[in-house]
Amino acid sequence: MTTAVTPTVRSLELEIIGKCQARCTHCLASSGPNGTPGTMTGADWRRVIDQAADCGVKIVQFIGGEPTLHEDLPALVEHAVARGLAVEIYSNLMHVRPAMWDVFALPGVNLGTSYYSDRADEHEKIVKVRGSYKRTRANIAEAIHRGIRIRAGIVRVLPGQRVDQAEAELRTMGVQHISIDRARPFGRAAAGTAPDPSELCGHCTRGRAAVLPDGSVTGCVMSRDWPAGSVHEQPLDAILTGQRWAEIVDMVPEPVAGACTPDDSDDCDPSKTPACDPAYDIAPPPALGVNA
Numbered sequence: 001m002t003t004a005v006t007p008t009v010r011s012l013e014l015e016i017i018g019k020c021q022a023r024c025t026h027c028l029a030s031s032g033p034n035g036t037p038g039t040m041t042g043a044d045w046r047r048v049i050d051q052a053a054d055c056g057v058k059i060v061q062f063i064g065g066e067p068t069l070h071e072d073l074p075a076l077v078e079h080a081v082a083r084g085l086a087v088e089i090y091s092n093l094m095h096v097r098p099a100m101w102d103v104f105a106l107p108g109v110n111l112g113t114s115y116y117s118d119r120a121d122e123h124e125k126i127v128k129v130r131g132s133y134k135r136t137r138a139n140i141a142e143a144i145h146r147g148i149r150i151r152a153g154i155v156r157v158l159p160g161q162r163v164d165q166a167e168a169e170l171r172t173m174g175v176q177h178i179s180i181d182r183a184r185p186f187g188r189a190a191a192g193t194a195p196d197p198s199e200l201c202g203h204c205t206r207g208r209a210a211v212l213p214d215g216s217v218t219g220c221v222m223s224r225d226w227p228a229g230s231v232h233e234q235p236l237d238a239i240l241t242g243q244r245w246a247e248i249v250d251m252v253p254e255p256v257a258g259a260c261t262p263d264d265s266d267d268c269d270p271s272k273t274p275a276c277d278p279a280y281d282i283a284p285p286p287a288l289g290v291n292a
Helices: 043-054 073-082 098-104 120-127 131-145 164-173 236-241 244-249
Strands: 011-015 059-063 086-090 109-114 148-158 175-182 206-209 216-217
Touching: 011 043, 043 236, 059 073, 073 086, 073 098, 098 109, 109 131, 120 131, 131 148, 131 164, 148 164, 164 175, 175 216, 216 236, 236 244
Parallel strands: 011 059, 011 206, 059 086, 086 109, 109 148, 148 175
Antiparallel strands: 206 216
16 A cells, blocks of 8 residues: 555545536536546546545545446445545436435435526526426435435526525525536636636645546546546556646646635536535545455
8 A cells, every 4th residue: 555645635536427418508528418438447447446545535526427327336436435535426416316315325425516596497508408407406405305415516607697596595405515606618618718727726736636537637627638647557646746747736826715616517516625625524434344
């Protein structure tokens, strides 16, 4: 077992699939129904989880696309928990298979989602899936009813969007941890403009890293245009201590106090992982009894 590769990388985003039911115009991953599963197999993801646990990562976040569409998600979550990692699953909650509720309720597992408005027409104008507001809202209520820890991210996408009303509705439902941000110009939201690292919150590489569906390692899911290497070719710790990683750290602007709020995807709220938001008290993993 290796020692911690860097004291700043404690949260690892695992973008396990590029497919999603939604077609959000601001999606950082440009995901949708035609997205691909990527090149990472279930065995590849388990290897990355093992490497993350061995090198000092404390939290893994399963995202996409829509992570619940990945057939291996339950097994990967269980593997991460068995390795002593805290887990978050970031889902659009448009469709939850009955068995997934048991996964969401596992000790050490937390749930995240995105919400856009208290009005179905406005929410669905952003998500581009008819009926998505009703289904997401119902599944948020179900999670709260089941006692599952859940947080929500609201992204300002449309002029005059009912953001304040959406926040009020979530709080009335019982969601206590809510973040609000503007859409940032990455992925579909870039609308053809060149990616600009100054739009990053500054915590990419400082507190977290990400592994994408093709095995690329980046500072976070927003900084996919600047990969540091691939887990298909190198172990995670070798990438995080490599020269290219150091160059990316130097490229990303230093974080500004109070500005760590990027959330520009229906399926991801990267800034509010505990890597840079200590106010978010993520549930710890259970005491280890087995090693998977």
